[in-house]
Amino acid sequence: MRADLSPASGRAAADHDRGMRLLRGVLAGVAAGEEPLTHVTELPERPAAVVDWPDWTPEPVRAAFAARGVRLPWSHQVEAAEHAHAGRSTVIATGTASGKSLAYQLPVLSALTADRRATALYLSPTKALGADQLRALRELDLPDLRPAAYDGDTPLAERDWVRAHSRWVFTNPDMLHRGVLPAHDRWSMFFRRLRYVVVDECHSYRGVFGSHVALLLRRLRRVCRRYGSDPVFVLASATVSDPAGSATRLSGVDCAAVDQDGSPRGARTVALWEPPLLDDVTGDNGAPVRRSAGAESARVLADLVIGGARTLAFTRSRVGAELTSLGAKRILAEVDADLPDQIAAYRAGYLPEERRELEAALGDGRLLGVASTNALELGVDIAGLDAVIVAGYPGTLASFWQQAGRAGRAGDGSLVVFIARDDPLDTYLVHHPSAILDKPVETTVTDPGNPYVLAPQLVCAAAELPLTPACLPDFGGDTARAVLDDLVAEGSLRKRPGGWYWTQRDRPHGAVDIRGSGGEQIALVEADSGRMLGTVNQGNACSTVHPGAVYLHQGSSYVVDDLDLDAGLAMVHTETPDWTTSPREEVDISILDTESRTVFPAQGGGAVEVCLGNVAVTSQVVGYLRKLPSGQVLDQIPLDLPEHTLHTRAVWYTITEDLLTGQGLDRANLKRSRIPGALHAAEHAAIGLLPLFATCDRWDIGGVSTALHPETTHPTVFVHDGHPGGAGFADRAHTALTAWLTATRKAIAACECPEGCPSCVQSPKCGNGNNPLDKQGAIAVLTTVLNTLRR
Template structure:
């Protein structure tokens, strides 16, 4: 733990200004990292690059490409699929534009497909292509908002189609006969921001891309895939797993960059309203609003990234109030919020105002992390860890003008992972970013995707390898047994006249959230999480607005809500049990065992608590929700009696020690796997029926697993060492939200034993690290 009174280099004038007024001898600054500049390095245009394209790029101010752009473009032009994994503002778009646009300019019959995770990003790319003014390029966006009368023109005439995996899955592939001309001439498929395809969603997209390749082959095409990613661990392996093909890697970023000062900031502890409440930190959003106001007063163009739409709105509003209180009323109008849910023209106006300097400060969600060309800012503030190091560096990369210093401030939320990161700078600055985790062999993903593929074109034995080999064979047999597919000598056939359904962004049929008064559809939640998130009287947030649930109808998949803004939050309380169905990997290490395999998690929501925003508990209300079962993957460890005794743990302390270690481990797994703590769950018990020992489980919160527990098993020593460091480094005396308390605990964070958790982790680490 760093000495909070030790001097830290604060030479950057903006950072020195932010620290003005901090109490003497106490500073929220935990570390300052100087990220060095990178000089300009240019390369020659490839000789195959279309002359009209080179001229258009020169007119746009791009006189010469950077070496990594040319390297990736050369691979793609030579017919090799490639991923370019470099930082924000490193010109990844030029790497795929060069081969894609040169191809359609050389042959008007050539086609290219651009896929992005959001419609907004595809629209931005369309504007960029249109701005080049190339008469031979007919680019068009094809998404759920595209009118049907325009789709016919796009299908017949567009040679660059910009879309997303959802439309590919729901429209283009099921109607492949209508799009046969496009698929037959498809030469390049661009997958932008491919690091966002992870977990269950990424596994679905991986199989959608295999379906695309299969139908292209039907029409005689074999497109080259060009993937663009943020910097990530093993980008080639992740990209290859995503598309199912060998993929070359370009990850040496040669783009110019000015120096950056990167500050790690931890708000001070405060005491919650209730006398018995654990200490909590000042909210990261409140701290970010104060810093935003100070930076705007200093004349710095600043972007604040928050974790939610509501957070963006509240941060902007609070910063305005700070400016008014400081007598800088004229500056309040130069701050705004930016988030999803705004109209396209509103977003464009905000982007222009920020770029021009009309706006000095913007509080945003990750909507400005992807693709939108906002760079050259003086400062970026991150109000909480964005979930992955890849996202952290993407957001931080928005700061910096070429050759000029910029400031990045990461403010820790009251969360174990945030606390660990600001007190362990090497976890940010001295380690690679996470590997994107996908598992296309997950049977819960494979099943519906194989049904979709069979409905498009009967599956043959040659297709089995494409969709996962032995795993696909097992799932196909189960689908035949269920009557969903029919096995014939020619292959597997879809048996229903209706299309099969597969939800790319979740498993099962979602529960729709409907406003009872107007009948408006507000959104959806996964059926598995509905009892915990939209139970009767739950507070539900949507686009910054608050609602209270009136009724949950799980049978018909609907939750009715009414607009209301109560001064409290709600959290469901659950009873959870876990059974080991199959152990796939196990190791015994001197009394400590580590395992990985398939488990069945049964849980039931039995009540909900209401708490004031300060954390004070108001009451607890019983609920009668159905028992739910989840078959998924888990990693676990156990201790024998000798290990427990050697650690100095008494039996009455054991449940709280294991529970606290479980919570902290869940909070730290996102440091090693591209997941959020809400994607995973945990169970701890002083005596588990299947192991016969004290056991801690961490499991994937998705049917069949999403690869997170598997990643935790693979890096268990590092993961648990970081977990121990987060607990030991927290300054609270007995446990708080920064170390062992969890916002999603179904048992109301009881019992918890901070000191006991350290003893448990020491006992495990003493064995697993030595091995």
């Protein structure tokens, strides 16, 4: 059932389930005159589909599950286990809390029990998830498994024991890349006996990271073949579109999909929420400003805790988690001095024992509310939650439903509140509920053929075992051969009659960052103490840690004193100034090659041209603004920093000037002076809405608009991937161009602001300080483009 619910009607609605009761309690705290609720959906409960254990299940395994309260499995668990037991690689793509762990534990534990020499490998995207799954496996208390973690937290003294004795190793792609495959000869017995490889939360492997992991898994399979094994892959994922195709691209082996969920689910109320506008507060160019999603989340979290509801609030950043927790504590302190102790923050950067204690405290009710980054999104077993707050769209529908699925894990009724940030995509979603509630989740985007990913991966593969022509089909065939020729030409590899060889003494793995572009990292160091705070990618250093930049790390504020790109160092000192900093950037874009060009003639002359291809984006940070929290600019400070060039993928459209300046049917009727602002606003809004059509975040992409591009010779808008070689996002945008630009135009036109605001055309990452921007001009441009495309 679906129902639109205003605050007033929400308070009067029938008190028919727990989710709605919780929502009514939250709405009771809304100030008079505010109407933040834009839509409510009720998702019905789903009964369980229980089946018998497979007849091949060893009795000790069956008894171990029964001792943990699992009397009989659900249908999808057995379906996936049957595939794996029969030697077929499979992906189980069912919802959060659907018991995917048992689906892969059952065949793996059966194999390890039946064959005391067999081994298994488990991969997770985060150490926290791996630790949680390892703890659950140990609680089954089966003999002679010797499961163990092998990751960055494993003491050096224990690593030799894990290699020699563990039969089920829990690690992550980073450690597999840097610590296991480079030393595969020391793991020879483990690989020789390897029966299963489990890849958990595989939907999180997307973009450049996913492309690296796809090639990493091909390297793993090659090493396994070297020792005579051919393991079955079992992948687990939140519900994704085309799970079989996604899993096959990631693993390199054909995967059967299991996507019919047989687990029970309680009724769930999903509320879409837009924070109100702030009185007497304006932002850039006088734009209206909404209450932040973080502040609104703190209030909703406090209301739910007061009502006794176990609640998890997801935020977009570590700082956001800390601030949401602090805000809720302040509100609760005014109600009851004991209540603030029942709120905590959870994020990466805490010690493992601190995270485990927080997880246990939330699970057993000692904590009622936790504000978290997505560190609690991926599989950590938190049961019995009454409510989830999603503060800001997490970038993909898969992540949204993964976070929402944390509510009602015990089968009870629950509440999910999605609170929009002041952002074009979030604003669009809360006013177009079908885009989030009725749309199928995305297919993960990976491109193992990206030469910027493939080249370093081939170097690592050659350093592990010489590459031969027989290896190349797994790595892309002709594409891999062309990249190898380039690597030989530059001296990275040597070609011999038998194949391609790594000839250096040092292994190349340490220089390849599989979570980024493979480039060098800039270390942030506290000048007074010499303590290393963290790292940033060199490509982002000039815009994030330039001299004078305010940098937030684990809730603390620092100011950058010096940036030395050659030494890879940014020196900082502790300071909490009254202002924030925003870089000012000059960007040029040149077209390297055009793969696709389509011309759409307009009625009465002129045309729109849509293209896809490779581009070079040259950017230079030329200064920064210091701004007060109100948005007032204090000053602009110049900088002398080098240019940075990014070779990547882009989609772009051109529109002849007569279509923009002309009057009449399908003409924008703009003065020439308005064209730059109109194109700039259209570009910003398009970037903001692209995550709805491609599996990306707005920080994964960039854009350039110009009233006259020297190569196209027309007004042009580019949207490009933010990663070397591209990550598949521009290609997705090209495929969905009409739907994407339609949603963009609709989002701008629906915004109530008069001249443009963060909810429609302003961007938090604009290198030109959101100037110039012409909201009405953007609507005119997009209307003209869409009318021409549709004709």
